[in-house]
Amino acid sequence: MASRLHAQAKLNQVVEIIGDSLDSEVCSIYLLREGMLELFATRGLNQSAVHVTRMAVGEGLTGTIADNIETLNLAEATAHPDFSYRPETGEDKFHSFAGVPIVRHERAVGVLCVQHVDPRRYADVEIEALQTTAMVLSELIANADLVDEEDLGTNPALSGPEIIRGLALVKGLASGTAVLHQPRVTVEYVVAEDTEAERQRVYLAFDKMREQIDRMTTQAEFGVGGEHDEVLATYKMFAYDEGWARRINEAIESGLTAEAAIERVQQRTRMRMREIDDPLLAERMHDLEDLSNRLLRIVSGQLGTAAAKGLREDTILIARNLGPAELLEYDRRRLKGVVLEEGSLTAHVVIVARAMGVPVLGRVSGLRRLVREGDQLLLDGDNGTATVRPSPPLIEAFDARFAKSKERQAAYAKLRDVQPVSLDGKRVTVMINAGLRDDMPMLNVTGADGIGLFRTEFQFLVAAALPQRDRQTRLYRDVLDAAGDKPVIFRTVDIGGDKALPYLREDDRENDENPAMGWRALRLALEREGLLKAQARALLEASAGRTLNVMFPLVSEPWEFDAARAVFEAQRQFLKKQKKLLPEAINYGVMLEVPALAEMLDIMLPKLSFISIGTNDLTQFLFAADRANPKLAERYDWLNPSILRFMRRVVKAADEAGVAVGVCGEMGGRRLEALALLGIGIRRLSITPAAVGPIKELVCKTNLADIAEAMEGWLANPPANLRAEVQQWALDHGLDSD
Known part of the structure; x- marks a missing residue:
């Protein structure tokens, strides 16, 4: 850069130096001119292609680097979906490819790339060297006016919607x-x-x-x-x-x-x-x-x-x-x-x-x-x-639309003190999901019946280290204080899988091929007994003089519930010996997310105070369909006879045993899906706070006996499109399904 050579000569020297240093047969520099990436200098490609080969931003590997402002490092360039062959360059014999953007004012104004005959990924130190060189080149390019002024701008002129x-x-x-x-x-x-x-x-x-x-x-x-x-x-x-x-x-x-x-x-x-x-x-x-x-x-x-x-x-x-x-x-x-x-x-x-x-x-x-x-x-x-x-x-x-949304919210807000009682006099419990202290005011804003799911893992996810027991106790006590006489159901920590904690030892975070079905939730907590013990003690101390409702996530077999309950009971006995004030009562429940647990209900129900069906995980396990995959998310509908029949069987067994059963998950917060859940006998929903008003209104306008009769018929002889049938039923009965 300090030499007196003109800019083109400097670029010609740069590609030679880089090629020698990285033992690469090819090194090329493309610069943005008139909106196109133009080959400005090269070592290894045909010199006749310089200032002749041009490609659009987004075209080929070079264009992709400029468009995404990101680095590519490929052992086999032709295998990349954006590879584009330019015959005039003579690059057909080269396999490996690495390129970095030349950035100015947060915009790619060029690309520096290298190629090699043998397939190989470039080492990190080589990529970093290219990035450093690209930064130096951006200064040279700006000072030498090699790029048009408009291409150096932070943004092109934008107009229109x-x-x-x-x-x-x-x-x-x-x-x-x-x-x-x-x-x-x-x-x-x-x-x-x-x-x-x-x-x-x-x-x-x-x-x-x-x-x-x-x-x-x-x-x-x-x-x-x-x-x-x-x-x-x-x-x-x-x-x-x-x-x-x-x-x-x-x-x-x-x-x-x-x-x-x-x-x-x-x-x-x-x-x-x-x-x-x-x-x-x-x-x-x-x-x-x-x-x-x-x-x-x-x-x-x-x-x-x-x-x-x-x-x-x-x-x-x-x-x-x-x-x-x-x-x-x-x-x-x-x-x-x-x-x-x-x-x-x-x-x-x-x-x-x-x-x-x-x-x-x-x-x-x-x-x-x-x-x-x-x-x-x-x-x-x-x-x-x-x-x-x-x-x-x-x-x-x-x-x-915004005004209509506000209007609806205002109408729903008026339902805050209205109890969700159906036309035929059935009371439905509508609770909210929470995970932060800041969620607690929504109890009073919505008039919900309580917290049906408090996700205790949020405290673990935002912490730099495993939260100490006293910090957990303060959070749980604050939540109970804010809830007053309304119940709070605490779900023990659901971490692992896609909710990994960096501060856990590496052997606790094995690379599961299927994280949702992997070492997570209660499975992980039972192995790391110290984690569950600390949480149990924190919940017991925070609930002193009150009722503690606790449920365990991802229970697959009865022994897992027994083991988790034993941890809590051992901590209760420890606190009793310490003469500490204890909860007046403890209600133990489970999240029914793993289908296998439904086959053991005869053994489980006598041990439980309540069951919460976790529809998000349950759906993906029943259909073997990853809920994060958009293609599968559209294929497997919540209003599918399979899942509704499954849940109805659980509801009937729980009702016969006198065990409360509810649903916590996104399904319960959607009006059409909630209508179907009411039809199969669900009488407790735990949903997002924004959905409380709409679901209360739905309950108050519905005759539960009528929807139960309709659901019985549909599930006995499933129609081709159950969603369409439920939607039509809602319209016929004057219910807004949106």
Whole structure:
């Protein structure tokens, strides 16, 4: 870069140096010109293809790298679905391929790639070398005007409405102005002049960042919910990670500035995130990315997140991903919705957003290229879409729908003090599912009969380490205090499988081929008896002087229930000897999710106070269909005679034994499905708080004897489409099935 050669000559030298260093027959540089990727320099391909070969962004492997702004590392290039052969380059004899984007202002302005005759994946150190070189090239390209000015811009001119689609992470409707969570920190200088000075800048930035994280944990707002404290504890764990600091220092030693070094390590983190199958571990990597962005802002002296400046109007927040602690920094009165480029249903931020009542749309590919700061957005979290820059007619239609939704919510809110009693005088118990302290106010807001499922694992999922018994006790006591005289059913911790905890020993997190059927829930808790003992003691102490309702998840055989109950009873005897105040009564129940348990009901029912049918897991086990697979999710319907017959058999056996039986799961919160459940004899539902009003209204307008008679006929002689039959029955009886 320091030489007096013109830019083209420098690029020609660069490809030779890289090819020699990586022992690669081919090294090529493509740059973005007039919206197309043009071959600018190459070693190994036909020189006649330089400035001749061009491809669109998204076309071939090179175009895919530029489009996704991600690295590819392939042992066999032709096996990749996006491979595109260009005969003029003479590349047909090369097998291996690796490429990295050349990024400027968060936009790919080129691609640096290498190829080799023999099939092989390039080593991590080689990929990191390519990433470093690409960062240096981006500065050369900008200074030499090799890329058109419009291609260096942060965003092309955007105008007119556009509908973007993603995954509905938290449902709901919202409208507001787009605000970028992180105003982009532009790394202007890549090559360091004084390595020691850059290292000192990073040390000071680390100290300041750690001070910020420590200060956040002491703020009163975050002390309200213990879960928030634990989320921040995870951040502290990463903030003080010496391995992360060491990797940044190694990047500085290679000749990069502090900003460029942080950015390069961050690129490596993003590569690892794409390779991680474990969703919980991937979320932990997102936590590290959030901290990287914070460190980058500190070291560059540039402004912090949009939260630091404050929100001035109703806002839809735009981000690649978001840490839960960062979400909590925003003014809850102004924050109306969140749209993420990444995100998943198990993300920590989704847990917190759901508690805050903020709709979230995730997995929106290319989000920040489609939305500008200040754009108006209409977020439809129910259908997984958002409209950017909507036209007046679209705004009018959305406002009408939003008003209708508010109208419905207001009507449902009026049912808060109305008991769900059917037309023929049958009382149905309608409870809510919860997992955070912040969920508890919904008991009074909805007028629900209690907490039918308190997911105790949320406290474990957001913690940096296994929650201590006293912390668990405080949470459970707070929940019982908030519930007052309404019952709370605590489900013992359901972790493992797709809810892995990074702080468990590696041998506790075996790579199950089928995580949902693997080493999870009660199976894991019985093996790690210390975990279950601590939770049992915490629940018993928290329930002193009250009734404790506890249920065990994923019970497959009677002995598993017996073993879990024995742990609780042993802890009760221990507390009794210690002269501690005990619960007045303990009701033990099970989640019926594994079909095998239904075959042992004659043995199980005499031991139980209640059964909760977990429809989510039960459905996938009955149909051998992964509920996370969209193709299978549409094929196997909850209104299927198979599952309804199965549940009816369980209900009849439980009724004859005098054991209460209910349903907790998404199925019970849908009006049409809830109607079918009422028809097979279910009289207790535990559902999401938003569904309480609609289900109460449904119960009050239904004659349970009539729907029971209809269900009996349908299940005896199943129609071709049971859903259509139930829907028509609802319409005929004046029931809204939506």
